[in-house]
Amino acid sequence: MQGKIIKGIAGFYYVYAEDGNTYECRAKGIFRKDKFKPLVGDNVDITVLDEKELEGSVTEIHKRKNSLIRPAVANVDQALVIFAMDNPKPNFMLLDRFLIMMEREDVPAVICFNKKDLATAEDLEFLCETYQSCGYQVIMSSALKGEGLGEIEEVLKGKTTVVAGPSGVGKSSLTNSLQEEVEMETGEISRKLKRGKHTTRHAQIIPVAQDTFLVDTPGFSSLYIENMEEQELKDYFPEFRRYEDQCRFQGCRHIHEPGCAVKEALENNKISRLRYEDYLELHQELKEKRRY
Numbered sequence: 621m622q623g624k625i626i627k628g629i630a631g632f633y634y635v636y637a638e639d640g641n642t643y644e645c646r647a648k649g650i651f652r653k654d655k656f657k658p659l660v661g662d663n664v665d666i667t668v669l670d671e672k673e674l675e676g677s678v679t680e681i682h683k684r685k686n687s688l689i690r691p692a693v694a695n696v697d698q699a700l701v702i703f704a705m706d707n708p709k710p711n712f713m714l715l716d717r718f719l720i721m722m723e724r725e726d727v728p729a730v731i732c733f734n735k736k737d738l739a740t741a742e743d744l745e746f747l748c749e750t751y752q753s754c755g756y757q758v759i760m761s762s763a764l765k766g767e768g769l770g771e772i773e774e775v776l777k778g779k780t781t782v783v784a785g786p787s788g789v790g791k792s793s794l795t796n797s798l799q800e801e802v803e804m805e806t807g808e809i810s811r812k813l814k815r816g817k818h819t820t821r822h823a824q825i826i827p828v829a830q831d832t833f834l835v836d837t838p839g840f841s842s843l844y845i846e847n848m849e850e851q852e853l854k855d856y857f858p859e860f861r862r863y864e865d866q867c868r869f870q871g872c873r874h875i876h877e878p879g880c881a882v883k884e885a886l887e888n889n890k891i892s893r894l895r896y897e898d899y900l901e902l903h904q905e906l907k908e909k910r911r912y
Contacts, residue, residue: 621665621666623643623666624636624661627660631647632644641674644673645676648677661693661696661825661835663682664678665679666678666679686727688782691784696835697728698730698782700729701718701729702790703715703789704733704735704789705736705743705747714843716899717844717845723855723856729756731757731759732758732760734763734768734789735762735764736761750895753859754858761794763790763793763794773798776828776834778830781833781835784837850903853903857895859891859892860874860891863884864881874899875900
């Protein structure tokens with residue numbers, strides 16, 4: 621029987637199977653022997669060992685489309701990153717770090733600014749322009765007032781989406797709102813996952829509709845870009861790409877070089893200064909990290 625791993629913790633893998641049940645599984649020893657660890661999001665084959673207790677064994681892991689390290693999840697179609705407009709105020713450096721990670725893994729990202737009711741029209745317009753000009757879809761929502769949910773549902777439909785964001789931004793309120801209509805369908809999943817004393821401090825997948833899955837992740841407050849040379853960084857700022865072939869020097873880093881088309885676009889307000897200053901800070905961070 622085929623299914624998808626929706627949670628993995630303490631050596632157990634919870635597989636949402638094609639028969640609509642969720643099975644508590646162990647992985648075959650061959651995976652441990654080959655040091656190939658199943659991930660949340662993996663599409664797998666399972667053998668049912670106990671139909672009454674819904675227990676089984678993972679016998680095969682299908683080829684992955686992709687895999688992320690943080691959060692540790694496979695076969696992701698896109699990311700939905702949620703920040704609040706206030707309480708807490710958005711940390712743009714943290715947002716840009718996350719976007720860089722997704723660009724690096726070639727995972728499309730959608731940005732949601734929640735708590736829009738706490739922001740001015742000018743702030744909303746500024747953030748929309750800043751990130752839409754980079755090529756990202758931006759959704760303004762209010763979980764409290766039920767605004768933006770239809771737009772989010774449309775973005776999620778038929779895809780497996782990593783939902784991420786810092787604590788306190790309303791991520792849980794939004795994901796709970798999106799799950800309301802399928803609460804009865806996922807009752808069996810909830811019963812199975814709550815068995816024992818497993819916590820939810822790990823990534824887990826929530827089926828919300830036909831072929832539509834949310835990968836809920838723990839809130840994050842800091843992200844560090846690892847295993848990257850500073851000269852790579854510019855490749856993950858999509859707004860730079862349309863100007864790079866106009867730079868005087870090939871491999872221009874868009875910092876001190878003369879004849880830089882990216883810096884010229886910055887001066888002409890075609891590139892966000894907020895994003896560019898984050899680029900400079902991250903470039904310096906990677907440069908200093910290389911020294912040690």
